[in-house]
Amino acid sequence: xxxxxxxxxxxxxxxxxxxxxxxxxxxxxxxxxxxxxxxxxxxxxxxxxxxxxxxxxxxxxxxxxxxxxxxxxxxxxxxxxxxxxxxxxxxxxxxxxxxxxxxxxxxxxxxxxxxxxxxxxxxxxxxxxxxxxxxxxxxxxxxxxxxxxxxxxxxxxxxxxxxxxxxxxxxxxxxxxxxxxxxxxxxxxxxxxxxxxxxxxxxxxxxxxxxxxxxxxxxxxxxxxxxxxxxxxxxxxxxxxxxxxxxxxxxxxxxxxxxxxxxxxxxxxxxxxxxxxxxxxxxxxxxxxxxxxxxxxxxxxxxxxxxxxxxxxxxxxxxxxxxxxxxxxxxxxxxxxxxxxxxxxxx
Ligand SMILES: C[S@@+](CC[C@H](N)C(=O)[O-])C[C@H]1O[C@@H](n2cnc3c(N)ncnc32)[C@H](O)[C@@H]1O
Ligand code: SF4
Ligand code: SF4
Numbered sequence: 428x429x430x431x432x433x434x435x436x437x438x439x440x441x442x443x444x445x446x447x448x449x450x451x452x453x454x455x456x457x458x459x460x461x462x463x464x465x466x467x468x469x470x471x472x473x474x475x476x477x478x479x480x481x482x483x484x485x486x487x488x489x490x491x492x493x494x495x496x497x498x499x500x501x502x503x504x505x506x507x508x509x510x511x512x513x514x515x516x517x518x519x520x521x522x523x524x525x526x527x528x529x530x531x532x533x534x535x536x537x538x539x540x541x542x543x544x545x546x547x548x549x550x551x552x553x554x555x556x557x558x559x560x561x562x563x564x565x566x567x568x569x570x571x572x573x574x575x576x577x578x579x580x581x582x583x584x585x586x587x588x589x590x591x592x593x594x595x596x597x598x599x600x601x602x603x604x605x606x607x608x609x610x611x612x613x614x615x616x617x618x619x620x621x622x623x624x625x626x627x628x629x630x631x632x633x634x635x636x637x638x639x640x641x642x643x644x645x646x647x648x649x650x651x652x653x654x655x656x657x658x659x660x661x662x663x664x665x666x667x668x669x670x671x672x673x674x675x676x677x678x679x680x681x682x683x684x685x686x687x688x689x690x691x692x693x694x695x696x697x698x699x700x701x702x703x704x705x706x707x708x709x710x711x712x713x714x715x716x717x718x719x720x721x722x723x724x725x726x727x728x729x730x731x732x733x734x735x736x737x738x739x740x741x742x743x744x745x746x747x748x749x750x751x752x753x754x755x756x757x758x759x760x761x762x763x764x765x766x767x768x769x770x771x772x773x774x
Contacts, residue, residue, distance in 0.1 A: 441719050444684050445491040446711075447697060448481065450505070452689040454498045456524060456559040458548075460587055460628060462698060464619040465497045472689040475504040477707070479511050481687060484711040486515035489685075494521040497689065500528060509541050520582055522546060525571025526564055533578035542582035543575050544611075549586075549595035550602060558592065576606060583609045588659065589628040593638050597645055600657050604649045610657045612642070614766070616698035617755040625756070632771035639667045647671075663767050666746035681750050682724030685715060695724070699751035727760055735763030736770040 454465035485492050492512055499521050512519045520542040547568050548558045555565035575581035584603040586596050603610040617625040646657040668675040681696040691706045693714050704714035726732050727750050730743035737748045748764025756765045763770040
């Protein structure tokens with residue numbers, strides 16, 4: 428309950444399921460698809476004290492803190508910030524390519540029960556080094572996986588899915604399952620360097636449909652043997668799950684959780700160029716209240732407002748398409764999702 432100008436406002440703030448923090452923009456790699464445009468610089472990034480202020484606010488109304496980047500291990504104060512989050516009972520995990528991860532670092536992480544997700548884009552040096560534009564990425568990432576497994580801190584594998592690594596990422600599912608961990612694949616979104624390379628690299632239309640069907644069957648086989656879950660973080664995959672008789676719901680997170688950039692900008696979806704504030708100017712709570720009260724975020728999730736193939740689609744309640752992808756590629760938040768087979772099939 429908030430007290431505003433002497434008036435009691437009976438409005439509890441809605442919890443934000445998780446907050447994703449781009450701890451830094453700096454990265455030792457330079458992936459051709461990076462949604463964050465990460466490079467060797469991170470101008471104006473939050474100081475340790477500002478980051479602690481962010482964590483304090485997140486702990487108030489969110490249940491989970493995910494640290495990404497850039498390369499989060501490049502932040503010298505990373506463990507200090509993780510300790511601070513834990514002091515406030517805020518669980519956290521991080522995503523890294525792991526190329527600078529050492530046994531000593533993993534030991535420190537294990538002492539803090541910090542779980543680590545490692546991003547691996549294929550199963551060959553040729554693929555991983557090419558996509559990250561850095562020699563040695565594959566071998567270093569594989570080593571980081573071994574280190575984290577040994578330390579008991581490997582939470583899962585993530586991978587960015589595109590045309591060049593489509594086949595390898597199917598085999599990667601078996602690889603991850605063999606390690607005993609789950610996997611979340613991100614289909615390429617047109618943001619940052621991912622926007623520059625989208626037309627050349629993205630799996631769309633019939634090719635994407637075929638991939639998602641193969642992914643589904645492979646995930647099903649793995650699940651029969653191991654109970655491990657593999658999924659593609661894309662609303663279109665929810666439609667595929669539904670078509671195979673699974674209970675599912677629309678996972679489009681636009682306006683349903685928050686992301687904070689290295690410079691404090693708050694964005695309404697990991698893959699949408701949609702700034703809703705900056706934590707240096709307003710409290711996170713205020714920004715979140717504004718997002719939850721903003722009718723745009725309700726309208727965007729109402730299938731009646733969708734256009735083209737998405738507007739007419741039988742599955743638009745459980746899918747609705749990736750609204751960020753629709754906007755980035757067409758300039759219209761409500762347009763049909765250009766990656767979907769049904770959109771391409773209808774011209
Ligand atoms: C931005 S990165 C930061 C953490 C770390 N440097 C890494 O690469 O994992 C976090 C995750 O975003 C995903 N990602 C990056 N660019 C993407 C894009 N254009 N589309 C979809 N996913 C992307 C990758 O799967 C990556 O694991
Ligand atoms: S995807 Fe990750 S590893 Fe690759 S450049 Fe971006 S932040 Fe760095
Ligand atoms: S047409 Fe739109 S709502 Fe239907 S499955 Fe494709 S992306 Fe989803």
